[in-house]
Amino acid sequence: MQVIGLLGGMSWQSTTDYYRVVNKVVASNLGGLHSAKVVLYSVDFDEIERCQSAGDWDRAGEILGQAAHGLQMAGAGFLVICANTMHKVADQIQTHIDIPILHIADATADALQAAGAGKTALLGTRYVMTQPFLKDRLIERGIDVMVPGEADVEVINRIIFNELCLGQIRDESRARVLGVIDSLVQEGAQAVVLGCTELPMLIKPPDCSVPLFDTTTIHATAAAMRALQPPS
Numbered sequence: 001m002q003v004i005g006l007l008g009g010m011s012w013q014s015t016t017d018y019y020r021v022v023n024k025v026v027a028s029n030l031g032g033l034h035s036a037k038v039v040l041y042s043v044d045f046d047e048i049e050r051c052q053s054a055g056d057w058d059r060a061g062e063i064l065g066q067a068a069h070g071l072q073m074a075g076a077g078f079l080v081i082c083a084n085t086m087h088k089v090a091d092q093i094q095t096h097i098d099i100p101i102l103h104i105a106d107a108t109a110d111a112l113q114a115a116g117a118g119k120t121a122l123l124g125t126r127y128v129m130t131q132p133f134l135k136d137r138l139i140e141r142g143i144d145v146m147v148p149g150e151a152d153v154e155v156i157n158r159i160i161f162n163e164l165c166l167g168q169i170r171d172e173s174r175a176r177v178l179g180v181i182d183s184l185v186q187e188g189a190q191a192v193v194l195g196c197t198e199l200p201m202l203i204k205p206p207d208c209s210v211p212l213f214d215t216t217t218i219h220a221t222a223a224a225m226r227a228l229q230p231p232s
Contacts, residue, residue: 002227005076009042010083011165014197018220025224039074041067061092088133107222109141117191119144121184124195126157152180164198
């Protein structure tokens with residue numbers, strides 16, 4: 001079994017879900033008392049978020065790159081960035097390590113294609129919804145992607161950073177996000193990608209009238225399955 005390198009802490013609430021899912025998938029596949037081999041580097045998210053807000057992505061990439069190097073030195077066979085937004089600096093992180101990065105957009109595209117998903121709404125932080133680093137990677141895989149309008153982008157971004165990253169789950173925020181999803185479905189969305197690892201804390205599949213794709217579970221499951229394969 002390969003050792004999974006989890007680059008987490010963005011936020012720690014969703015990183016705990018990564019650890020839970022990779023272990024559940026490994027246990028389900030191997031049975032008995034088996035669990036995943038994992039090394040975790042959990043960064044101080046305040047430092048990363050300050051870089052995001054300031055637009056200092058180079059500094060954020062350097063911080064995460066150094067952390068990724070630590071994971072490689074600790075024995076990780078491949079790396080998982082436990083956040084959608086910080087895949088913006090995935091290429092910079094890769095320059096610090098010789099092990100591969102399992103990209104969240106690739107795992108999500110695999111799941112969307114396997115399900116035969118049609119036009120897909122992408123929700124996440126402002127960066128995920130308005131910048132190309134994740135959205136274009138899905139489009140390159142043949143996914144027809146749509147995002148909310150500017151006002152809804154700001155609402156969702158606020159809920160993520162001011163509530164979910166602090167572990168706060170509010171019914172009124174759930175209703176607000178579901179309202180955004182309903183509007184996107186009316187505009188033609190046939191599936192929804194929760195492109196923020198905190199959003200699954202708030203929105204669950206029974207809440208939606210169309211299939212919901214949780215990138216946290218998708219990414220962590222893909223990591224577990226890769227760990228069970230021989231190194232490539």
